[in-house]
Amino acid sequence: MTASTRRGKRAAIALPSAVILTSALLIAALPAGASAQPSGNKAVKGAAVGRAAQKTDPRVLAILKKQQALDKIAGDITAGISESDRARLSGFTDIEVDAEHNRLRLHWKGTPPQRVQRILANLPKGVTAEVVPARYSKAELHKARNKLLRGGKPTALRLDSTGERIRITSIEPAVDGGSLEIGYDGDRGAGKRDATDSLSRGAPREVR
Structure with a gap:
């Protein structure tokens, strides 16, 4: 394992x-004398510019949109149950959301129930999902x-x-x-x- x-x-x-x-x-170590991050106002300004660029970058916005859609599908698969209580779902192990590739990876011991299979069979266009057999359930x-x-x-x-x-x-x-x-x-x-x-x-x- x-x-x-x-x-x-x-x-x-x-x-x-x-x-x-x-x-x-x-663990990656910095060379002797190297600085872990910029100091003073330069670091603050650099961080602010980076955040502003992310908010307007079409690629970032597209990934965020995919993330929201995938999160909703994952919520449907887990019946809206909070992460801490998902052990109640028979056979369920975990679910991974990959927004960059618009993909879900569902880890399940045994065969997912019909309810879950119906969701997977009717995914939105462009979304893919993979069911990976798990050795143990959550x-x-x-x-x-x-x-x-x-x-x-x-x-x-x-x-x-x-x-x-x-x-x-x-x-x-x-x-x-x-x-x-x-x-x-x-x-x-x-x-x-x-x-x-x-x-x-x-x-x-x-x-x-």
Whole structure:
């Protein structure tokens, strides 16, 4: 399984065996002496000009129009249910909106219900949709996530290689329904960004 995270490191938990693989995020560093962003009034003026250009750029306006149309279709597919409650939809995993290509990608375990199939069969002109089979539904991933929680907090996990305890910052279902994404704090160091470590439950080993 693959996984990603927004902070620190990333991990994918293989269900139902709960074997976790981790990988660090790629972080781009600025050269020595380089400035992260323009300073003073130049930065403010540059940002204002950029926003004004976006508002009048026909390409941006066209994408925004597509985004609104796709969002409405996605809302119809999910029956107007809020994102936090979509696990109630039997078989549903997630839905991706790609306004640039005017496309929807629906991740679903099993066959979508007739209601959803009718929507997909009557899409507006120019809109395409793809149903991607998911290994797990959102409901199943939420159930697996809850098994990693104790009293609302993540259970203890450690690196098998060092026994180091890790602090989990997030546990989320992967968009494709193939794993749980586990974010945690830590830095592998230079040259080890693509390495993987196995994780286990329980307290860390004592290091003498």
